[in-house]
Amino acid sequence: MIEYDDIYFMQQALKEAVLAYEEDEVPVGAVVVINNKIISRGHNQVELLTDATAHAEILALTSAFNFLGAKYLPDATLYVTVEPCLMCCGALYWSKIGRIVYGTSDEKNGFQHITRENWPFHPKTELVKGVLKDECAQLMRSFFKSKR
Numbered sequence: 001m002i003e004y005d006d007i008y009f010m011q012q013a014l015k016e017a018v019l020a021y022e023e024d025e026v027p028v029g030a031v032v033v034i035n036n037k038i039i040s041r042g043h044n045q046v047e048l049l050t051d052a053t054a055h056a057e058i059l060a061l062t063s064a065f066n067f068l069g070a071k072y073l074p075d076a077t078l079y080v081t082v083e084p085c086l087m088c089c090g091a092l093y094w095s096k097i098g099r100i101v102y103g104t105s106d107e108k109n110g111f112q113h114i115t116r117e118n119w120p121f122h123p124k125t126e127l128v129k130g131v132l133k134d135e136c137a138q139l140m141r142s143f144f145k146s147k148r
Contacts, residue, residue: 002036003036004036006079006128006131007131007132009031009077009079009101010079010101010103010131010132010136011132012031012038012041012079013029013030013031013079013081013103014029014103014132014135014136014139015029016029016030016031016041016042016043016056016081017029017043017056017081017082017136017139018139019043020043020044020056021139021142021143023043023045023047025043025044025045025046025048026044026046026140026143027081027140027143028043028044028056028057028080028081028082029041029042029043029044029056029080029081030042030043030056030057030059030060030078030079031060031078031079032060032061032063032064032073032076032077032078032079033076033077033078034068034073034075034076034077039063039064039067039068039076040060040063040064040067041060041063042055042056042057042060042061042062042063043056043059044056053087055087055088056080056081057078057080057084057088057091057092058087058088060078060080061073061078061092061095061097064076071095073095073096073097074096074097074098074124075098076095076097076098077097077098077099077100077101078092078097079102079131080101080103081102081103081104081132081136081139082102082103082104082105082106082136083104083105083106083129084100084102085109086120089120089121090120092120092121092122092125093120093121093122093125096122096124096125097122097125098124098125099125099126099127100121100125100126100127101127101128101131102127102128102129102130102131103130103131103135103136103137104133104134104136104137105129105133
């Protein structure tokens, strides 16, 4: 069995973000991984679904819960191209996800200045920042530049 790494799975999340971009959605993509296998994917669908909660993370989590028939994901890793917003942090907290890996920071809407004192995730959740951050940031810049 091939062992994939954080870069590989973030590339898969980036593919989801590109789908969002092509659908004129804010280009955020996410994948949920367990045992080196992607079990769910998601990208922003706020405009398509006319639902402010249809963020990549929420859609990927819901799909993972359905796939596993479980409400908690302690053995899973979420790869997401952009730092989660406060709403998504809440969903990730309640999912008890084991690990979160994100690409670029979101100065405007992300949960900034995460420390152990204001930790928005489950106490056992591990956080990794900055995987393929330049690629993730460039996609966001390109999207918003096209809107101006």
